[in-house]
Amino acid sequence: MTTVIDLNVKTKYIPEYKKGYPLINKDTIVNTNVLKDEGSIFHLYDSGHQFIAKGYHGKQNKGLGWVLTHNKAEAIDFAFFKSRIQVALDARHSFYQNTETTAFRVFNGEGDGIGGFTIDYFDGYYLINWYSTGIYTFKDHVIRAIDELCGYKAIYEKKRFDTKGQYIDDDDFVKGTRGEFPIIVKENGMNYAVYLNDGAMVGVFLDQRQVRKAIRDKYSKGKNVLNTFSYTGAFSVAAVLGGAIKTTNVDLAKRSKSKTIEQFSVNGIDYEQQDIKVMDVFEYFKYAKRKELKFDAVILDPPSFARSKKHTFSTAKDYPALIKDTIAITEKSGVIVASTNNASFGMRKFKGFIDKAFKEMNTSYKFLEEFSLPSDFKINPSFPQGNYLKVLIVEKR
Structure with a gap:
């Protein structure tokens, strides 16, 4: 026992x-x-x-x-895991029926009743993210539950833990038939290239689905768009498909250029008509000010914490300064898409960051829209930190 x-x-x-x-x-x-x-x-x-x-x-x-x-008699066994995963699958039934979106979250940790792991779906492939050694001890229960409840091409996993809290980079394949990557998934009709076997990141952040749709449908037509901390250029794909005249993509990671070219290409977009710059975002802001560049829309989705040779950035203390830099290169009546996944503060404080920056720049603004996690990223109402995503679309007046 x-x-x-x-x-x-x-x-x-x-x-x-x-x-x-x-x-x-x-x-x-x-x-x-x-x-x-x-x-x-x-x-x-x-x-x-x-x-x-x-x-x-x-x-x-x-x-x-x-x-x-909260039931003392309930055993933490296979039946427990299977029942929780079954409820989660049932709640995502409409996602499985949507042919225009083939990538979404199936199980969102504590939001679905078991903290410490998530399961994502990518057009027939399942990806499990494990966040502790403790939850990984229940791996067999989770794999068996997916086996019994889901049809799949393959199961992959990401072990996002070690003794230093880092990602464990080893073979991510669990079972099924190994995929030939990238696989192309759809999101609201847009294509994204995804790798489940190549490090911690797969190529697109599923929690930003609603934001990408809004950028495509409402904020891109005829616009000159700057996408900072651009990663694989997923926001820029949405902007171009929404009618943007041009996108400029800036990210410090060397591989961001080839990844962004790939995302444009799988959507039939001529990447040579877009700017893709591998450089420090903060250095780019200085460059843009010197050159007196202005943009109709600027997308800001920085990591919660980042360090380069010249800069250390923390959203909790540096976001107002980032917004000020952005205001300086945004056209009048332009929009700023301000995003953060920092769970240590809520939407009210985030709005305070925006307000502080605009006041210090002596510039007026208007909030147009706000976003948090989409419905497949289910949250526990008793755990507000779980609703980590905060996105504000702000118009410079």
Whole structure:
């Protein structure tokens, strides 16, 4: 019989866990020292030793584990994982029926009841992202559940953990028939080249689906568009297909150029008519100001934290300065698509960053639209940090 660890919740956090808060961390637990092996099961108790919840130990960022159930008698076994994955699949039924979008999230961690892993679907291929050694101990349950519930071409995985919290770069293939990459997936009728066997990133971030559609449908026609931190140019594909006159793509990563060329090419776009620059975004802003360049639309989707030879950037403290740089090269009545995936602050604070920047530039603005995670990225209402994506479309007045 598996040994279950008893964890005592600090008094002030008891109401949160009773309401469904799913993340365990050292600040909420009295006796974290009893946690040893990742993957072990724990029970949460209040100060009167009344049962609150059951979960597993897995180190993820600052967390120590996740609550799985508030039913003490419920076993954390194959049947548990299968039932949660079945519910998630049923909730995405409409996505499977949509021939214009063939890539989406099937299981979104704690939003679907089991924190620590996600499952994405790419036109017949399933990709599991594991975020801790603890959840990886349940790998066989998850694989078997996909086996029994889904038809597939192949299953791939990304192990986004090691002792230093880094991605483990090894063979990502799990089972099925190995894919010939890239595979081409559709998103609202647009094509994207995807690699499930080539490092941590696959080529497109599925959580930005609604934003790309808005850029294509509302904010690109006849526009000169700058796409910063452009990665594989996915936003620029949407802009060109929406009628943009030209896109300029800027990213420091050397491979971003070939990846962006590929994304243009699979959509029948002449990449030679677009600008693709491999350089530091902050250096590009200086260059654009010197050359007095102006853009009708600027897309900002920086990583939460980035470091280059000359700059260290953190969204939590540097986003207002980034917006100020952007305002300076945006045409009057132009739009700024400001995005962040930093979970440490909410939409209200993010809007404050925008307001601060415009006030310091003595420029007026108007919020046109805002976006958070799409419906396939299900969130736990008791865990607001899980709704990490914040996107604001701002018009410079």
